Amino acid sequence: MTISICIFGYMRIIDKIKAKIDSKNKWINDILFWVILLVVYAVIKQNAIYTLDKSIVKYLILIVPQILAFYFIAYYLNPKFLNQKKYLTFSILFFLSTYVFSFLARFLVVYVVEELFREPPFTKESIYEIATDIQRLYEDFFYIVYLPVFLFLSLKLWKDRAEVKRKNIILEKEKVTAELNFLKTQIHPHFLFNTLNNLYVLTLQKSEKAPETVLKLSEMLDYILYKGSKSNVTIAQEIELFQNYIDLEKLRYGDRLSLVFEKEIDNPHTSIAPLLLISLLENAFKHGASGSTGKAEIKINIRVIAKKLFFSIYNSKPIKTRDKNTNIVHGIGLSNTKNQLRLLYPNKHSMVITEKKNSFLVELSLNLNLI
Numbered sequence: 001m002t003i004s005i006c007i008f009g010y011m012r013i014i015d016k017i018k019a020k021i022d023s024k025n026k027w028i029n030d031i032l033f034w035v036i037l038l039v040v041y042a043v044i045k046q047n048a049i050y051t052l053d054k055s056i057v058k059y060l061i062l063i064v065p066q067i068l069a070f071y072f073i074a075y076y077l078n079p080k081f082l083n084q085k086k087y088l089t090f091s092i093l094f095f096l097s098t099y100v101f102s103f104l105a106r107f108l109v110v111y112v113v114e115e116l117f118r119e120p121p122f123t124k125e126s127i128y129e130i131a132t133d134i135q136r137l138y139e140d141f142f143y144i145v146y147l148p149v150f151l152f153l154s155l156k157l158w159k160d161r162a163e164v165k166r167k168n169i170i171l172e173k174e175k176v177t178a179e180l181n182f183l184k185t186q187i188h189p190h191f192l193f194n195t196l197n198n199l200y201v202l203t204l205q206k207s208e209k210a211p212e213t214v215l216k217l218s219e220m221l222d223y224i225l226y227k228g229s230k231s232n233v234t235i236a237q238e239i240e241l242f243q244n245y246i247d248l249e250k251l252r253y254g255d256r257l258s259l260v261f262e263k264e265i266d267n268p269h270t271s272i273a274p275l276l277l278i279s280l281l282e283n284a285f286k287h288g289a290s291g292s293t294g295k296a297e298i299k300i301n302i303r304v305i306a307k308k309l310f311f312s313i314y315n316s317k318p319i320k321t322r323d324k325n326t327n328i329v330h331g332i333g334l335s336n337t338k339n340q341l342r343l344l345y346p347n348k349h350s351m352v353i354t355e356k357k358n359s360f361l362v363e364l365s366l367n368l369n370l371i
Contacts, residue, residue: 029159033152033155034063034066034067037063037066037148038056038059038060038063039056041055041059041062042055042056042058042059043055054116054117057113057116057117058113058117061108061109061112061113062105062108062109062113062144062145064104064108065101065102065104065105065108065145066101066144066145066148066149068101068104069097069098069101069145069146069149070148070149070152070153072097072101073094073097073149073153074153074156077090077093077094077097081093098138098142098145098146099134099137101145101146102137102138102141102142102145103130103131103137103141105141105144105145106130106136106137106140106141107127107130109141110124110125110130111124196217198213198248198249198251198252199213199214199217201252202251202252209251212251213248213251216244216247216248217248219244220241220244220245220248223237223240223241223244223274224275227274229274230274231273232271232272232273232274233271233272233273233274234268234269234270234271234272235265235267235268235269235270235271235272235302235304235309235368236265236268236269237274238272238274238276238277239263239265239302241275241278242261242277242278242281242300242302243261245278245281245282246259246261246281246300249285253296256294256295256296257295257296257298258295258296258297258298259297259298259299259300260298260299260300261300262299262300262301262302263301263302263303264302264303264304264305265302265303265304266304266305266306267304267307270304270307270368271368272309272368273340273344273345275340276337276340276341276344277311277337277364279334279336279337280311280313280334280337280362280364281300281313283315283334283362284298284300284313284314284315284360285298285315287315287317287360288315288316288317288318288360294318296315296316296318297314297315297316298313298314298315298316299312299313299314299315300312300313300314301313304368307367307368307369308365308366308367308368308369309364309365309366309367309368310363310364310365310366311362311363311364311365311366312361312362312363312364313361313362314359314360314361315359315360316358316359316360317356317357317358317359317360334353334362337351338351341364341366345366345367348366348367349364349365349366349367350364350365351363351364352364
């Protein structure tokens with residue numbers, strides 16, 4: 001029990017020491033383990049016959065079969081047989097190796113340790129007697145060799161699994177980040193393309209609204225390039241982006257567009273992922289106002305109460321869109337938003353899409369408290 005406590009306590013010591021040591025030195029963990037093991041054994045096993053210095057020498061010799069047994073299992077048996085699910089071969093080689101290393105431990109005690117410290121004259125067992133006394137090998141020397149081996153293997157397995165888990169978490173975060181960045185790059189061209197089209201029409205008309213459009217475009221691009229790269233923004237900033245986009249579209253459509261934008265925000269500093277909802281707004285204009293030759297209608301409602309967001313956006317569907325049999329439900333804007341919600345708010349949101357003959361409605365509820 002004392003040995004087990006000391007060995008497991010070694011892990012905390014290692015973590016502190018490794019922080020100051022080059023991480024590329026992969027053997028430092030192993031060396032420290034065996035050194036600490038040697039010291040622990042020497043201290044707790046010293047007696048009248050084996051004083052501390054003699055005990056250190058004894059267990060320095062006995063540590064040889066322990067090290068050999070550990071590396072044989074960890075770097076040969078496990079990767080070549082156990083990990084490859086060759087269980088029969090693994091079992092046979094493992095039991096053969098326990099005999100070999102138990103024999104080696106007994107041999108070192110008889111022919112090295114006792115030669116150094118035992119008072120002559122004394123009778124030594126022959127190599128044949130050591131090799132054939134299997135009962136004593138397993139009763140007296142198996143545990144001497146394999147107790148620290150199993151302890152170290154357990155520690156190594158625990159640390160390997162922790163490292164794999166840590167790497168998987170890092171890879172998953174990198175994957176999510178890469179996917180989110182890709183989704184955001186899909187949004188950027190839409191903004192630029194649609195707004196430049198608006199600006200082009202206004203400049204052809206030599207409209208006095210062109211400078212205002214340039215200003216709005218500048219504010220939107222600033223938001224996308226800088227705030228859009230952050231992990232979160234305030235709901236007030238996201239609504240400001242919404243308003244700029246709406247203002248630009250109003251410049252383009254004029255009286256052909258009936259738009260209602262309702263807001264109820266209890267705390268404008270509530271955090272939300274940037275560029276999360278703008279695709280739904282683009283979608284409403286693309287499939288509503290853009291294809292309409294008559295009056296287009298869009299209704300937007302955003303409520304944030306106690307860090308719960310309730311968002312709905314309604315747009316009328318023009319006859320032209322219906323004749324083309326356009327499937328809005330599977331459009332880029334909706335797909336983009338769904339993917340971002342899946343990555344940023346897993347299991348913390350719900351979206352209901354209602355498509356009718358003359359209208360399209362998206363309703364989203366979202367728990368912003370868990371961003």
